[in-house]
Amino acid sequence: MPRMNRLITPFVAAGLLALGACGGGGSSSSNTVPADADVVVRAVDGIAWDQDEYTATAVDGKVKIYAVNDSGLAHNMYALEGDTVVGDFIDLPRRGSDGALVYELAPGEYRIVCKIAGHNNMDSKLVVK
Ligand SMILES: [Cu+2]
Numbered sequence: 001m002p003r004m005n006r007l008i009t010p011f012v013a014a015g016l017l018a019l020g021a022c023g024g025g026g027s028s029s030s031n032t033v034p035a036d037a038d039v040v041v042r043a044v045d046g047i048a049w050d051q052d053e054y055t056a057t058a059v060d061g062k063v064k065i066y067a068v069n070d071s072g073l074a075h076n077m078y079a080l081e082g083d084t085v086v087g088d089f090i091d092l093p094r095r096g097s098d099g100a101l102v103y104e105l106a107p108g109e110y111r112i113v114c115k116i117a118g119h120n121n122m123d124s125k126l127v128v129k
Contacts, residue, residue: 031098037066039126041112043075043092049112053125056105063105063128065090065112068098075119079103079126080111089115 033040038057042050050070056063067077069092077090090099105128114122 031068031096033068034064034066034100036064037100038063039065041065041067041077041124043067043069043071043073043077043114043122045071047071047073047114047119047121049114049122049124051124053127054112055127055129057129058105058107061104061106062102064100064102065126066098066100067092069093069095071095073116075114075116075122078113078115079105080113081105081108082111086110 038059039054041054044050056065065077065079067090069075072095074094075092077092079086079089086105087103088101090101091097092099107128110126110128112122112124112126
């Protein structure tokens with residue numbers, strides 16, 4: 001029945017377009033990322049960071065981390081060396097919350113962690129070069 005197929009296809013396409021328009025509002029914030037950010041960390045739905053591993057190149061021993069909350073839950077962002085917190089944290093209490101901090105990080109491996117109870121999954125690697 002080729003005639004039926006031709007009729008059905010436009011409806012499917014319209015449905016996909018509608019879904020795409022819906023998802024656009026929540027999946028990624030429209031926050032402006034600072035131009036000098038060395039690494040961008042996004043909290044996303046599913047109690048997760050958007051990447052398992054981030055890479056940054058230190059400039060004069062400093063790394064500017066920009067964090068933003070693209071999820072519907074409260075988060076915070078800590079940089080850890082092993083289990084030791086490095087510098088200050090960035091509070092991300094609601095969708096759209098963001099902040100940027102400059103950390104003094106020697107080349108090596110660090111962790112990007114959210115310390116809210118139950119958010120243990122938010123533990124990504126940060127490689128500083
Ligand atoms: Cu969290």
